[in-house]
Amino acid sequence: MQQKILIVGANGFTGRRILDTLSGKADFQVTGCSLHPDICPDANSYRFVQADIRDDAAVRRLFEEIQPDIVINTSALSSPDYCENHREETDETNIHAAARLAENCERLDSRLIHLSTDFVFGGDTDRLYTEEDMPAPVNYYGRSKWESEQQVARLCSNYAVARIVVVYGQPLPGQHGNIVRLVADRLRSGQPIRVVNDQWRTPTFVNDVAQGVEQLISHPSNGLFHICGPECLTIADIACRVADVLQLDASLIQPVSTAEMQEATPRPRFSGLSIDKARRLLGYRPHSLDEGIRAMFS
Ligand SMILES: NC(=O)C1=CN([C@@H]2O[C@H](COP(=O)(O)OP(=O)(O)OC[C@H]3O[C@@H](n4cnc5c(N)ncnc54)[C@H](OP(=O)(O)O)[C@@H]3O)[C@@H](O)[C@H]2O)C=CC1
Numbered sequence: 001m002q003q004k005i006l007i008v009g010a011n012g013f014t015g016r017r018i019l020d021t022l023s024g025k026a027d028f029q030v031t032g033c034s035l036h037p038d039i040c041p042d043a044n045s046y047r048f049v050q051a052d053i054r055d056d057a058a059v060r061r062l063f064e065e066i067q068p069d070i071v072i073n074t075s076a077l078s079s080p081d082y083c084e085n086h087r088e089e090t091d092e093t094n095i096h097a098a099a100r101l102a103e104n105c106e107r108l109d110s111r112l113i114h115l116s117t118d119f120v121f122g123g124d125t126d127r128l129y130t131e132e133d134m135p136a137p138v139n140y141y142g143r144s145k146w147e148s149e150q151q152v153a154r155l156c157s158n159y160a161v162a163r164i165v166v167v168y169g170q171p172l173p174g175q176h177g178n179i180v181r182l183v184a185d186r187l188r189s190g191q192p193i194r195v196v197n198d199q200w201r202t203p204t205f206v207n208d209v210a211q212g213v214e215q216l217i218s219h220p221s222n223g224l225f226h227i228c229g230p231e232c233l234t235i236a237d238i239a240c241r242v243a244d245v246l247q248l249d250a251s252l253i254q255p256v257s258t259a260e261m262q263e264a265t266p267r268p269r270f271s272g273l274s275i276d277k278a279r280r281l282l283g284y285r286p287h288s289l290d291e292g293i294r295a296m297f298s
């Protein structure tokens, strides 16, 4: 029998890729839900429901109607700068709405897969974080996501939290961009780009998030999973890889320190995540960064 899957945040960059991946499979009957109308209204391999997950009654109705076996929550306010300056709104979406989804999952016996971030960590380290490490977020976005993780763990008896990192891939029109796409666009048009050389990350190809989430659908146990790329490098190194793989002019890349960049919102210095657990328990096998960049632009 087909499993009924509800993807919340289905217009988003990651949510849409998960929707496209799962709705192409015979095992699943997929419904996408998002705040605004479907960004691909002509698609017919899934059902789409427009709903605001901050609205209690709307969420109850959604669950009654779909009766999902699996709920994948990709919705969030995902811009750290915006969250820093809109804290109540951030709490509403990233914490309270996530908790509401968790309560409804518990009520209807659904498994919840909730997306979170490397930004739950403080960054004061030089080794990859594991699922056992203690979060210590340095910005409001990270705090809200850590709180959401704790709410999900408290309210759900069947759940997984997937922490993902600097997701890259081709965005659809209207979706936000990402650093790989930005670097490629700048270098292709002969423009310089300043990139930080002292923030370390494990960048994630968006298709690998879909892979990890699909593995988590059938994996029986609860808890945290780090789902990201296999290499840890600085944003400046990521930019150089883009230039290298796409054979673009690397001299346009201007490495700068975080202090020189003067970002409005603090970010962790080092937030690379270990994927040993996901490799071992799920059989997760992400693309290398070079493979991901090649696949993205092929
Ligand atoms: N992108 C990244 O690099 C990373 C992302 N993450 C996490 O992964 C998840 C997905 O991120 P990303 O793909 O970037 O997200 P996006 O910002 O691209 O998409 C989030 C989606 O959530 C939907 N949404 C927001 N508020 C509501 C609401 N009240 N009701 C219903 N839907 C709502 C929006 O819908 P609509 O468009 O219809 O308004 C939007 O499409 C998030 O949890 C984020 O915190 C973690 C690490 C890195």
Ligand SMILES: Cc1cn([C@H]2C[C@H](O)[C@@H](COP(=O)(O)OP(=O)(O)O[C@H]3O[C@@H](C)C(=O)[C@@H](O)[C@H]3O)O2)c(=O)[nH]c1=O
Binding pocket: 078, 079, 080, 081, 116, 117, 118, 119, 164, 165, 166, 167, 177, 178, 179, 182, 193, 194, 195, 196, 199, 235, 267
């Ligand atoms: C736009 C830009 C970013 N950067 C750096 C800053 C940052 O370290 C990195 C990525 O920048 P962004 O603004 O895309 O994203 P940023 O807000 O830093 O990234 C985060 O997004 C949220 C949703 C997360 O959960 C995190 O995992 C992470 O991916 O690139 C530059 O060096 N130069 C630039 O021109």
